[in-house]
Amino acid sequence: MAYIGKQPVVGNFVKLDAIVTSATATYNLLNGGVAYFPQTANNCIVSLNGVIQSPTSAYTISGSTIIFDSALTSLDTIDFILVLGDVLSIGTPSDATVSFAKVTSNLITGATAETSIAGGDSVLIYDDSAAALRKMTRTNFVSGIGGTNTPAFYADRNAAQTLTTATLTTILFNSELFDTNSNYDTATGRFTPTTAGKYLVYANLIMGDIGDQKFNLCEIHKNGSFVDYGQNFMSGASGNITSSASSIIDCNGTTDYISVVGYHNKGSNANVEAGSVFFGFKLIE
Secondary structure (H helix, E strand, O other): OOOOOOOOOOOOEEOOOOOOOOOEEEEEEEEEEEEEOOOOOEEEEEEEEEEEEOOOOEEEEEEEEEEEOOOOOOOOOOOEEEOOOOOOOOOOOOOOOOOHHHHOOOOOOOOOOOOOOOOOOOEEEEEEEOOOOEEEHHHHHOOOOOOOOOOOEEHHHHHHHHEEOOEEEEEOEEEEEEEOOEEEEEOOEEEEOOOOOEEEEEEEEEOOOOOOEEEEEEEEEEOEEEEEEEEEEEOOOOOOEEEEEEEEEOOOOOOOEEEEEEEEEEOOEEEEEOOOEEEEOOOOO
């Protein structure tokens, strides 16, 4: 006979393990070898010797046992015991059957708020490539976010350096305030970053008195070639004069280096004074 009404497609229907009868009325109920606890006798279908038994009169349920109204014998056969789920309980939902509409709105927001997260705590993240939720530790999660502004360095002149007139001269900033990756060389004046990326670099040169109507240059070079510059012109007054330059430079992280070159047209030697500075750091991309 065909099924009358809408065909059920999901349900918590459990067929319990087979039972070997003996001279007793009480038998353990197992599902996959594990004790099973039906909620009542009324949501069980029990077939004994080919006859469906009446719940509560032919048998009762106590915990994980079934108790027949009289002792059976080894000649009796319990054909099957089918549990139709618990009253007011959906049991375990089938895979891919629970939508967001069926989940309480405070599933997460109603939980206790976290005020801090340890490195080993897990966070949920959606993996687009696998179309699935994944969990990831905070340590691994934050390692993929943002970045650090290193390598970075800050160097200056702690004494004057003499520059020949009308001659481009590499400035040797001979004192370091910091150098995170030991990428600046005070002997050559070169910053050779060991991580590829874009770097913001800045230099300021304090030039000793070069005289009226004279000028000085502060140039930034990459691998010995001009990149950018700043200049200043002395007019009338005497004294030190400063020039500065800055640039964003792409470095390969291996052979590329950055240096600062100074220039003046005094007509005789002049000094780049102590306090001149050169610094740089990697930009977060």
